[in-house]
Amino acid sequence: MTTSIWVAVVVAVVALAAVAYLVLRQQQRRSHLREQFGPEYERTIAEHDNRREAEEELLDRERRHAELDIRPLTEESRETYANRWTEVQERFVDAPGFAVTEADQLVTSVMAERGYPTQDFEERLSTLSVGHAATLDHYRTAHEVSGRAARKEASTEELRQAMVHYRALFEELLHETARGR
Template sequence: MSTGVIIALIVIVIVIVAVMVVAAVRILRARGGSHGGRGLKHRFGPEYDRAVARHDGDVGAAERELDALVQRHGGLRERPLEPAERERFQARWRAAQEKFVDSPREAVADADHLLAEVAGARGFPDGGEHEEQLAALSVHHANHVHGYRRVHGAAHAAGTGDGRAPGTEDMRTAMVEARALFDDLVGSAPQQPQHQVQAKAQTKDSSRFGRHLPWNFPRHQAKES
């Protein structure tokens, strides 16, 4: 067999392999839309539904947004807290809860600042970049990040004085939901990625906080501030 024939056969084989690779890539991309969507929904849980709602039901736009978040923050590695750090954060949260009875607005503001600080200590973007911090948290703590969103909104609305300030019960609910994220962030051991622990409840029942007096007090006892 001549050298020219051998070269021709090699070229033909290379072309065939290239065509097969291109075809395989196209098939994977076509299938990736559905698998990617299911993967994003599994990873983001309630945040997936909120993203779809933000985009007025446009699932494709919502998934592109969430995929971009994973690309930007998926590689973030959470830094475990030292025991002393954890104890200090937990003590400050208890103090905020106790303050809620007499000063709910101050308590909500304290909780908002504390969550930003804890997230920063775990390696998330600095609290001064709230939206970026929230975005990163949504990738790794999707089930509970909405509690942070609520308490942050309540803290900032409470000081506007424009008639849109939340009521005591709204602030209490925000605190309870935010506590779920706080518990995730200060856990005694590094947390699994949130998309791997979807069995956790989206919002922990407020009875969990029975050991903290402010969450047992009759609702009418909390003072509007």
């Protein structure tokens, strides 16, 4: 074989190795994102024109989340919030719409004390999706019902379900320790 053929073979092997490496990295990244974001991964894919854009958004969420100072609650704060949750649940019997609104505010308060941004609902969803993907749909559903409750458009059963949904995220936020800190 001539030198030019050997060079061509080496270049082809290197090119194939590079392609295989890139495909493997993409598969690893996709696997990581699916594991990290759970159902939020598929939701984000469905909201974008292509998978690459969606995955870049999820990676960007991880980067922004890593910059936050997410901290655990003190034992005293956990106890205070737990007591407040009990009070909200007790108010549900007499004023279910008001209790759901209070539950929304209580979840937001816990988020704020933990170091999560709370100004905008979409920003809250984006930030929570990194560490709380499993309960994110609960939060979306509860928040939607809370909005309808404020307009007096939600049934008592929907309000009860909203309380259950809020509680799922509330419990996670209340008892979670700061990850990776």
